[in-house]
Amino acid sequence: MLSYILRRIVATLPVMAIVALFVFSLLYIAPGDPAVVIAGDQASPEDVERIRQSLGLDRPFLIQFGSWVWRILHGDLGTSIFTNLPVSTLIGQRLGPTLSLMMVTLLLTIVVAVPLGVVAAWKAGSLIDRAIMGFAVFGFSLPVFVVGYMLAYIFALELEWLPVQGYTPLAQGFWPWLENLILPAIALGCVYIALVARITRAAMLEVLQQDYIRTARAKGLGQGGILFIHALKNAAVPIVTVIGIGIALLIGGAVVTESVFAIPGLGRLTIDAILRRDYPVIQGIVLLFSFVYVLVNLMIDVTYTLVDPRIRY
């Protein structure tokens, strides 16, 4: 297992390099010029050209890419064109809010979606099942920003229970940290709760029809034991998979959520960097996201062995 994990981690390096090259190339050929944005609207073409030269943007593609790779190999993610700050600093500033949002969302998803899916499967065909699946369709269909605005309107503006916007680090207190994350996590989590609930229900339904469940029932095992000990564990592989993939998808959802709730996370940093063509920042974020994606896939694979001992690597 250890050698497998190591092999997988080593294999991430070329994946990240290819993704970074792809993104770098796309940005390079895309229209738009950071020097124009920096110089301001009233700048002369000569000013823009001088700024472009000072940033090295006038150099050929291969030299720019090569120089970036060289820095990466020396552990340097580069410097933002706009802020003149190290990319690692910028990412570090934004990592906390995004991780917090993802963590709370994930926790919310697991706590809400799995029991809902189990109950729906248990009561398959009943009113409760239809209500849960109806909620799932609703949650799956509503865009994050619509849910976000609705939540902000109701719980922040009308009821004044929670703040509209912002982020407070955990170091400043648990409640200040959490109260800023509740609404964004619900907004972001709606889709994933719906997705995980549906997958849980489907997986559970399949398992509940197995012979060993019938045997367990025949032996007189209680409903809770059947559902949560026998059935859920055996239905866990697809659930773990969809939760894992959800983590990667959360990154995309976080972009919109962070904008709606003014959370200074990686999503907003990404959008800002793309709009301004801040190449080093985009490359740094892409590398990080690629690594997270590969890591999550690895964690899913490893988790399989825990929930299903028949799986070996």
Added chain:
Amino acid sequence: MDRRTVLKGLAGAGGLALTGLSAPAIAQGAAARTLRFVPQANLANFDPIWGTQYVVRNAAALVWDTLYGVDAKLQPQRQMVESEETSDDGKIWTFKLRSGLKFHDGEPVLSKDVVASLSRWAARDPMGLMILAIQQELTAVDDRTFKWVLKQPFPKMLYALAKNNAPCSFIMPERIAKTDPFKQITDYVGSGPMKFVKSEWVPGAKSVFEKFADYVPRQEKASWLAGGKQILVDRVEWLVMPDPATAAAALQNGEVDWWENPIADLVPVLKSNKNISVDIGDPLGNVGSFRMNHLFAPFNDVRARRAVLMALSQEDYMRAIVGDDDALWKPLPGFFTPDTPLYTEMGGEILKGKRDLDAAKKLLAESGYSGQPVTCLVAQDQPITKAQGDVTADLLKKLGMNVDFIATDWGTVGSRRAQKTPPGQGGWNMFHSWHAGADCITPAAYTAIRANGDKAWFGWPNSPNTEKEIAAWFDATTLEEEKAAIGRVNKAALDDVVYAPTGFFLTYTAWRKNVSGITKGPLPFFWGVSKTA
């Protein structure tokens, strides 16, 4: 006990169990001493000479002071300077600094700092470049005195040093000011009324400024960038909110105190809130514009440009930008900011009265236009340019033109508009923009009005008459001479259609009623602003 308290209690209990941390008790006064402000855009970088975005200029005005400052009457007033002398021939300017000026690191402000700062500024500023072109020397005479020796008089010297157009001539310590003007500074020490808290800066999200205890304000009443800049709060936090609905909700909820630029759609909601004040933010407003490329057909022919001017309805453009709020716009038969001393409508007939589409079509035909595509660049990510672009597309179609509508983003428009290649080969025929009214008061910082061909702004208009009259304004020494020259500039620029003005529009600013002292101006002024809890 309300629901929020219950929730807080529940979560707090859980949190304590999990982390052992508790929420800090925030003293009642702390909130009142921190002003939370939503700026118009990200403070993505912080060098007001390297980059000239308005948001950078606005933040820089807190941190760096200027030798002179323009006041609400648009007059330059002494700021860091105690006195100035001009030689009889107008070629030698000698300035003396106020005593007691200090930088945020405790060092005194000396003439050598000023010399280095002015040298860096002049390399990037249009007026600075004009001064550099006639400069003989700029030297420090002693710690508080410096001298600017010119080869010929430059009557607009004080205006150049006081103006609020970016880049302003901010004074930095010599070690910082010696940075190449095309490279970004990383040290943000100034002598302005507030210090920049670099450690708390999250570019694109949050910028923090703290009151500079050693700042010595002038004794006069503050007026825009001039006078006594009294800071009445301890801390100003700029919170970037890319989503207007979020900013509006945060203001309504009291999570922020002041929103610089609420969008017109949300103003009615804000006005209906009894805790919020809404008013025009910048009385100098903005001049809407689109530029035609003078290098290529059809707009290389002045008749085609005039045809467009004859047909365009400024009301259509303005309503597309500001909606139905008539208080927010004015027709603008010219190029200069309304309600300013040099405002003129001379030669503006072509933009006044009923629009004559038939006459415009006839003139367009006379220009030789024969249906070739007109490449119209429109940045969809900027509401103002998008609105104008939609109106222009409709206008051109009504004129019988074949519109090649390029919907793209501002960054792309910014780079493509610099292309001098023909429209079919990566170039363009039209693009849309707008100019801060503060930049359009005189030709001094009005890049868009310049018509010196290859050296002109994008579109490269070549109008010798316009240039001649701009030069006359620079040489003018009395207000009457200036007014006459500006009138002639307006007429010449309209005759040759240097660009197409689409109207004058204003924007709102909004703040909580527990904040007082906010004044109308071309940038948000934080001096004199106070807040109660």
